[in-house]
Every structure is written in structure tokens, then in C-alpha cells.
Amino acid sequence: MSTSNSHLTIKELRAKAEQAKDKKAGLGPDINLLDYSDQVEDLPLIDLTSLSTDEQKRLLLAGVDPQERNRSGTFVQMDHSIVCRQVYQEGLEVLDTEEALKKYDWVREKYWWKAVPVDADKYTSQAERKWTKGYFLRALPGVKSIYPIQACLYLSQDGIAQNVHNIIIVEEGSELHIITGCAVGSHVKSALHVGISEFYVKKGAKLTFTMIHNWEEKIEVRPRSAAIVEEGGLFLSNYICVQPVKSLQMYPKVTLEGKNAVTRLNSILLATPNSLLDVGGRAVLKAPNSRAEVMSRAIAKGGKIWARGHLIGEAPQIKAHLECQGLILGETGIIHAIPELDGRHPDVDLSHEASVGKIDQEEIEYLMARGLSEEEAIASIVRGFLDVKIEGLPPELQVHLDKALVAGEKYML
Amino acid sequence: MLRIENLRVNIGEKEILHDINLEIEEGEIHVLFGPNGSGKTTLLMTIMGFPNYRVLEGKIFLKGEDITHLPPHERAKRGIGISFQRPPTIRGLKTRKMAELANLCSDETANIDEIASNLNLEGFLDRDINYGFSGGELKRTELLQLLAQNPDLVLLDEPESGVDLENIALIGEAINCLLEKDISCKERRLRPKKSSLIISHTGYILDYVNADKGYVMCEGSIGCSGQPHELLDTIRKLGYEECIACQLQIPI
Numbered sequence: 267m268s269t270s271n272s273h274l275t276i277k278e279l280r281a282k283a284e285q286a287k288d289k290k291a292g293l294g295p296d297i298n299l300l301d302y303s304d305q306v307e308d309l310p311l312i313d314l315t316s317l318s319t320d321e322q323k324r325l326l327l328a329g330v331d332p333q334e335r336n337r338s339g340t341f342v343q344m345d346h347s348i349v350c351r352q353v354y355q356e357g358l359e360v361l362d363t364e365e366a367l368k369k370y371d372w373v374r375e376k377y378w379w380k381a382v383p384v385d386a387d388k389y390t391s392q393a394e395r396k397w398t399k400g401y402f403l404r405a406l407p408g409v410k411s412i413y414p415i416q417a418c419l420y421l422s423q424d425g426i427a428q429n430v431h432n433i434i435i436v437e438e439g440s441e442l443h444i445i446t447g448c449a450v451g452s453h454v455k456s457a458l459h460v461g462i463s464e465f466y467v468k469k470g471a472k473l474t475f476t477m478i479h480n481w482e483e484k485i486e487v488r489p490r491s492a493a494i495v496e497e498g499g500l501f502l503s504n505y506i507c508v509q510p511v512k513s514l515q516m517y518p519k520v521t522l523e524g525k526n527a528v529t530r531l532n533s534i535l536l537a538t539p540n541s542l543l544d545v546g547g548r549a550v551l552k553a554p555n556s557r558a559e560v561m562s563r564a565i566a567k568g569g570k571i572w573a574r575g576h577l578i579g580e581a582p583q584i585k586a587h588l589e590c591q592g593l594i595l596g597e598t599g600i601i602h603a604i605p606e607l608d609g610r611h612p613d614v615d616l617s618h619e620a621s622v623g624k625i626d627q628e629e630i631e632y633l634m635a636r637g638l639s640e641e642e643a644i645a646s647i648v649r650g651f652l653d654v655k656i657e658g659l660p661p662e663l664q665v666h667l668d669k670a671l672v673a674g675e676k677y678m679l
Numbered sequence: 680m681l682r683i684e685n686l687r688v689n690i691g692e693k694e695i696l697h698d699i700n701l702e703i704e705e706g707e708i709h710v711l712f713g714p715n716g717s718g719k720t721t722l723l724m725t726i727m728g729f730p731n732y733r734v735l736e737g738k739i740f741l742k743g744e745d746i747t748h749l750p751p752h753e754r755a756k757r758g759i760g761i762s763f764q765r766p767p768t769i770r771g772l773k774t775r776k777m778a779e780l781a782n783l784c785s786d787e788t789a790n791i792d793e794i795a796s797n798l799n800l801e802g803f804l805d806r807d808i809n810y811g812f813s814g815g816e817l818k819r820t821e822l823l824q825l826l827a828q829n830p831d832l833v834l835l836d837e838p839e840s841g842v843d844l845e846n847i848a849l850i851g852e853a854i855n856c857l858l859e860k861d862i863s864c865k866e867r868r869l870r871p872k873k874s875s876l877i878i879s880h881t882g883y884i885l886d887y888v889n890a891d892k893g894y895v896m897c898e899g900s901i902g903c904s905g906q907p908h909e910l911l912d913t914i915r916k917l918g919y920e921e922c923i924a925c926q927l928q929i930p931i
Contacts, residue, residue: 628767631729635763636777636828637755637784646780650771650807 276374279384283394286385293572294515294544297486299388302427302458304396309347309422314340320452321420327673328447329478329666330418336662339403339415343430344422346398357409358442359402360417363431366402373402377433381464381492381521389488393429393462400430400462405440405471414443414476414663419461421485422451427458434463436471436499443660447478448487456484456512465493467501469524474502476663478670481511483540489516497524497553502658506667507543508536508565508674517546517574522556522584530559534652537569537599538677546574546604551584551614558586563652566592566599567678576606579614586615592622593651595644595678645679680705680832680874681726686737688725694735695721696899703832706872708858708888710879710907713896714919719878720764722896723834726876727761728754741832755784760830762821764837764878768809774820775804778827785829794826798853799846814841822853833857833875839884851887860889882911897923 274282290296314325314332322332325342334340339353339360353360366373384394401417419430436442448459459481467473481487495501501520520529531547549558564571575588592601605618625647633643652671656664681703688696695718703709713719725732726739728751739747746754760781769777775791782789795801798819809817818838825833835854842850858873877884885907893907895914902922903910914922 626767629769631751632763632767632769633780634751635727635729635755635761636781636824637752638780639752640750643752646772646776647769650769650773650776653771 282385283391286391291387306345312349324449328449329445330416336413338411338413341401341417344420357406359404361402362399363402389460396429398429400432402433404435405442407437408439410441414445417446419448421457429460431462435466436473438468439470441472443474445476449480459487461489463491467495467499469496470498472500476504479507480509483510487514491518493520495527498526501529503531505533506670510538513542515544519548521550525553527556533562535564537566537571539568541569544572548576550578554581555583561589564592566601567595570600573603578608580610582613588618590620682740684738687735689733703874707891708875710877710890710893717896718899758831760825760828761834774808777808781824781828789827835877895922
């Protein structure tokens with residue numbers, strides 16, 4: 267069992283990390299961490315517009331605009347180096363986590379490994395032992411971000427492990443929108459991305475977090491994320507992975523600690539041949555009247571998806587709903603939906619809805635009767651299946667989300 | 680417009696339609712009566728070309744072209760449109776999008792908002808197609824799509840079933856609009872006329888639509904044909920049992 271990290275000295279934290287260095291994760295295929303290198307060339311700060319057209323295109327696909335149009339700030343980390351860090355709105359902070367720990371003592375005391383246990387598995391262990399920066403994004407109390415902050419973690423060198431640790435803090439009464447993407451350079455054959463993300467949404471604050479993952483066929487990905495939401499806070503997370511990936515396993519957890527706290531976790535997943543995705547969403551409703559929605563739309567086209575969801579109701583008058591919908595396109599592909607409801611108080615309202623299947627022939631014929639060929643009909647149905655309009659998401663980000671889905675169509679259809 | 684010759688159709692291993700012959704001229708509206716399970720819907724689905732309805736023998740011609748082996752979308756593009764009796768729900772696909780897709784078959788750009796407004800469907804355009812719609816709403820949504828598609832031959836499967844009295848006139852008006860019966864004679868003379876084959880179990884639709892010819896279908900065959908109101912009167916008086924009995928003795 268992993269244990270709480272409160273009041274640990276740096277030395278104690280390291281010792282716990284050390285102990286967990288061979289601890290396999292409960293879910294997902296095991297990765298031999300020694301297959302990936304720590305030796306990475308340092309990269310200088312750059313102007314994003316000086317990147318090659320191909321690299322700029324890859325950033326844009328992951329939602330990161332190299333021109334920084336309509337952005338409050340930008341953070342781009344390539345491999346282990348910060349290549350761009352900008353902030354354009356007062357009251358918002360964009361740092362790398364190394365800087366943040368130096369600048370503020372309280373980051374380590376209050377936030378560092380406080381939502382995610384350092385000894386959860388060998389990946390959290392590696393992120394502490396071989397930590398390679400990550401972003402620190404913060405909205406000061408009462409500050410509302412006009413435009414989203416964009417953040418990108420980019421793998422440019424072949425065979426490396428990127429072990430980032432991100433901290434996001436939305437202080438009391440503030441509002442922050444983040445779009446974050448991960449992408450890889452065209453010549454990267456294999457790499458490992460380990461990403462720790464700890465989110466803290468304070469009283470009455472609102473955070474929307476839209477993450478677009480554009481990996482490649484030989485990349486392994488192990489994000490470890492957790493959020494803590496205080497009274498009246500809102501944490502909205504959208505996760506999109508509709509490009510090939512070798513294996514991805516994550517099960518982010520949101521703890522609603524304050525009353526009336528709300529979270530919505532949406533994920534849109536595609537598994538192409540040889541891709542394995544094991545993705546879940548867990549919400550722990552600890553305070554009265556808190557609300558959670560966990561929704562996933564999964565498409566297996568030759569690959570395998572485990573779509574998990576877990577709602578834990580511990581307080582009165584909480585309401586939470588879980589929805590897993592899976593579509594199997596083509597003859598091969600597996601979707602395994604595992605919705606779990608866990609009521610620990612009599613006055614909870616937990617529900618779930620799960621379905622897995624292929625496209626109904628009747629739906630295809632309905633569209634064909636309106637003049638669409640079979641292929642066009644399937645495309646329209648798939649687009650409809652993935653057309654998730656997300657409440658509370660700024661239109662600008664919805665546009666990026668829609669674009670990411672369109673970019674993924676070539677793998678689905 | 681439509682000519683059907685000696686058509687025999689199977690669903691699975693079972694022969695459902697036997698030796699159907701039918702001809703609908705340009706501008707004509709024909710009505711197909713018949714008891715439940717007599718093969719009316721099968722005939723419409725076969726004209727539309729759905730693969731589960733396998734043609735064993737016979738031919739279907741649209742405007743002189745043999746379409747017997749064309750897939751449904753090719754038939755839609757050539758001018759056949761159909762309203763489904765029980766249309767499926769497609770989650771995430773909006774009613775507006777569906778109408779826009781149907782409109783791709785037409786040379787004219789449809790004003791979808793206006794059509795929806797005429798059908799009292801304004802609030803439905805941004806909803807998932809057919810999701811949670813009542814019986815009457817489904818029928819009107821089918822007509823919305825057909826009006827956007829603007830076909831030359833309109834196949835309607837029980838357009839009035841499940842529709843409340845208040846909306847039945849609206850459905851009638853929409854059908855007349857679809858068949859361009861609402862425009863002036865002069866205007867109508869300038870363009871190709873629309874034709875239709877309408878299934879009606881009850882015949883109520885005849886109060887709103889001026890049909891030219893009626894058929895009674897029993898057990899997969901067309902038993903008799905004639906003036907639609909006269910046929911309906913007989914059916915109302917004597918019931919379909921009479922048609923079945925009559926047809927078994929003297930098939931026409």
C-alpha cells in the first residue's frame with residue numbers, strides 16, 4: 267500500500283521513492299524502465315515560431331499554438347529542457363516545477379506529492395528519483411484567466427524517459443483554463459513519458475483542463491494524476507487520445523473535499539492495432555452535496571481498451587454518474603468496460619450506464635436512405651458518437667478538441 | 680416514375696412478396712392499404728434497396744432506369760426518399776445535421792430552420808436525431824428530412840400513425856408541400872412532377888392527400904386496385920378479412 271506523504275522531509279520522501287522503485291503498477295502492462303535512457307541533451311530556450319513546420323504542426327495538433335494567439339501563457343518542455351515559458355496575464359503564474367520549489371517553500375510543504383503518493387508504483391518512484399521538471403501553473407486568488415494557458419510536453423530525442431511532475435493551483439475564487447498537449451518528434455522511435463500531475467482547486471475556484479495526447483506507435487505513457495477540490499470548486503477535465511500509442515495506463519483520481527464541489531471527467535479514446543489503453547476516472551465524494559460525472563467514449567479499431575470508472579460516495583446528498591460507451595469498429599478490437607460504484611453512506615445517489623458494441627446496421631441504412639454511402643454513414647455515426655459538447659468549456663478550447671478528433675479520424679475510418 | 684415488374688422478395692429464407700406489378704406515373708400519388716404483416720413495408724424497403732430485402736425475381740425501374748441492384752444511397756441520389764415507420768436513434772448526430780446531409784441529394788439549398796418551424800420542430804434541430812421523440816415528433820422529423828432531401832418519388836410508411844389529431848393536418852400539409860401540391864399549376868407545369876407511394880393502414884391520410892390510385896395488399900400480393908376512397912370504404916365496411924377471402928378466390 268502507498269502511504270500518505272504529509273510532513274516528510276526530502277530525505278524521507280526519497281527513501282520512500284527508493285523503496286517503490288521496482289513496485290509494479292496494479293494495472294497496465296509492466297514496463298522495463300531500464301529500456302529508456304536518462305541521458306538527454308539539454309536544449310536552449312527558443313522562439314516557438316522558429317521550430318520546423320513539422321514540429322509546429324505537431325504542437326498545434328496537441329492544442330498548443332506556436333503563435334500564442336489567444337493564450338494567457340505558454341509552457342513548452344522538450345525532453346528535459348524548458349524551451350518556452352511565457353505569461354501574459356497578471357495574476358497568473360507559469361513556472362517550471364524546479365523554479366517553483368526554489369521560489370516558494372510552501373510548494374513542497376503543501377502540494378508536492380500531497381495528492382499523488384510518491385510510492386504508488388515504480389513510475390511515481392521514478393518521477394521522484396529521476397525527476398525532470400514539469401510545469402507549475404497557478405491562478406492567484408480571485409483572478410480569472412481570460413484566455414487559456416497552453417502547456418506542452420514534447421519528446422524530441424529517441425529512446426528517452428521523460429519524468430515530469432506538474433503542479434496546478436487555482437486559488438480561492440479564481441478561474442483557470444488550461445490546454446495541454448503531449449507530442450513526439452517525427453524521428454522518435456520509442457520513448458517513455460511518466461507524468462505526475464497534482465491539481466488543487468480551492469474554495470469557489472474553477473479549473474478546466476483539456477489534455478490532448480498525440481503519441482506514436484512505440485511510445486509508452488504512464489500519467490499519474492490526482493486532484494483535490496475544495497468547497498464549491500469545479501474541476502473539469504477532458505482527455506483526448508485518438509492517435510496510436512503503444513501503451514497508456516492511467517487512472518486519475520479526484521477527491522471532492524468540500525461541500526458543493528463538482529467534477530466532470532471526460533475521456534475520448536481510440537485504440538488502433540497494437541495500441542493498448544487502460545484509462546479510468548475515479549471520483550471520491552467526501553463532502554455533502556458534491557457532484558461527479560465520469561464519462562468515457564471509447565473506440566477500438568484493432569486495439570484494446572480498458573475503460574474504467576469508479577465512484578466512491580462517502581457523504582450525504584452526493585450525486586454521481588458514470589458513463590462508459592464503447593464502439594468496436596471492424597472485426598478485431600476489444601473494449602472492456604469496468605464501471606464501479608461504491609456507496610459508503612446511505613444517502614448517496616450513484617449510477618452508471620455502460621454499453622459496448624458495434625454500429626447498428628439499421629443506423630447505417632437510415633443514413634444510406636438519405637444519400638450517404640456506407641463509408642460516409644459510418645463516418646457520420648462515429649463523429650456523432652464522439653461529439654461531446656462539454657459544458658463549461660470555453661468555445662476556443664472546444665474548437666481544439668473538435669480539431670483533435672478530426673485529426674484522429676484517419677485512424678478510425 | 681416507378682415501374683415494378685414481377686417482383687418476388689425474400690427476407691432471410693422466407694418469401695414475403697409474390698409477383699408484384701405496379702406502375703406510378705409522374706405526378707401520381709398511390710396508396711397501399713392492407714392488414715398488418717401483409718408486406719407493405721417490405722415493398723417500400725425493397726424499393727429503397729435495403730440489403731435484407733432480397734430480390735429473387737423481377738425488376739424495379741426508376742424513370743426508366745433499372746435500379747433493382749443499386750444500393751440505397753444510389754437510389755436516394757436518383758430521387759427516391761423514404762419515411763421510416765420506426766426510425767432509429769443515432770446518438771450525437773443532430774437533427775439539423777441529418778437534414779443537412781439529406782439536403783445534399785437536392786440541387787436546391789433547403790432552409791432547414793424554416794422547414795422545422797413549419798413542422799413545429801424548432802426545438803428539435805439541435806437534439807440527437809430521434810432521441811426521446813414521441814411518435815408524432817418522429818413522423819414530423821422524417822418529413823423534415825424528406826423536405827430537405829427533396830426526392831421525386833416519396834415513399835411514406837404510415838405517416839399518420841401515432842400522430843394526434845392536432846398534428847395530422849400539419850402532416851398532411853407537409854406531405855402536400857413535399858409533393859409540391861401546394862404550388863400553383865403554372866409553376867408546377869414548369870418542373871418535373873413528384874410522385875408518391877403511401878402506406879396507410881387506417882386510410883386517415885386520404886382526408887388530407889389527394890390520392891390517384893389505391894391498392895390492397897394481402898399476404899404479400901397486391902389483391903386489387905382502384906379508386907382509393909372506394910377501396911377504403913369497402914375496407915371500412917367489410918374489413919380486411921373480406922379482402923383476404925376475396926383475393927384468395929379471384930386474384931387479379
